[in-house]
Amino acid sequence: MSMFCMTLIAGAVFGGLGMAIPSAMAAPSKTNMDASTATPLTSAELYRLYHNRSWIWKDGAGYFSVKGRKFTAVSGNGKAGSYGVGTWFITQPGKLCFRADWHTKSGTAPALTCFSHRKKGNVIFQKREPDGDWYVFKHARVKNGDEYAKLRSGNYVSSRLNKIEARLSATR
Template sequence: MSTFRVLSLLCILGAVATFALGASEAQSKPSKPPAMSDPLTSQELYNLYSNRSWIWKAGAGYFANRQREFKSWTADGGGSYGLGRWFITDPGKLCFRAVWYAKSGNAPALTCFSHRKKGNAVFQKREPDGDWYQFKTTPARADDEYRKIRSGDYVTARMNRMKTRISRGN
């Protein structure tokens, strides 16, 4: 594999990391999940993400109910978009596998988040090396990351524009 190809793939994976690190802006980062917390059930995870878009600083991801399709775009690194599937694995774990496309090529990536609950709070961490932080509270707080998750598809139109832009080489 040429040096250019390796660098191109690293740029694409950097854009993927932007999506997954959007959650790192949360303030509370305990190194371990709260004591006496429980993993979210598959149904709870499904309810949190199904047919919702996760908006972040320079892009968004959409977790479609239909065929568990995952779509995403980011403006970072010259822009890229991702297409794949989202799924729920171990208790409390949500993952999405996507192929990310950029001007320089494409690369597959798998991203997973673990979720646990305690009382009125849901905690999240990116696997495998992320930090636990408070993701969602009831009642909602102004700094909840979950406030960036909105019902509906806020991704497809922008992703299609990014796809066109990349295919034209602009």
């Protein structure tokens, strides 16, 4: 499989997740504009947000394990199911990234995704890098639509990952 095809797979798989990750991106609000003057989260604050938690997406989830900083994720179901295995890491202040090899029925491709985080008072903003828009990730009083509300303690990925992995292995 050519590198071009692998890149297309990664883009299709992870691009689909990108649309599912922050639902707040579609509707910028006045609050979004405040992110430009907000302070980046510290590495410790980011670690506390994500460690040993699963981020539940529209059609999957990603798990940020403390052990080895392992990142695992699933997307889709049945023949369209895919999974990613890699690592998560914190870079410059306020930036969380995860790098994973994504496995689909068509093959495997690497993907790197990063999110920047800032805070102003008790409000946390987030934006997908490199060219996403800032949106409220967590209001001072968490609202149902906050992406933060989709972070849950524990691993909501592994059982579904094992099923997708087995299904993909059987088709190769």
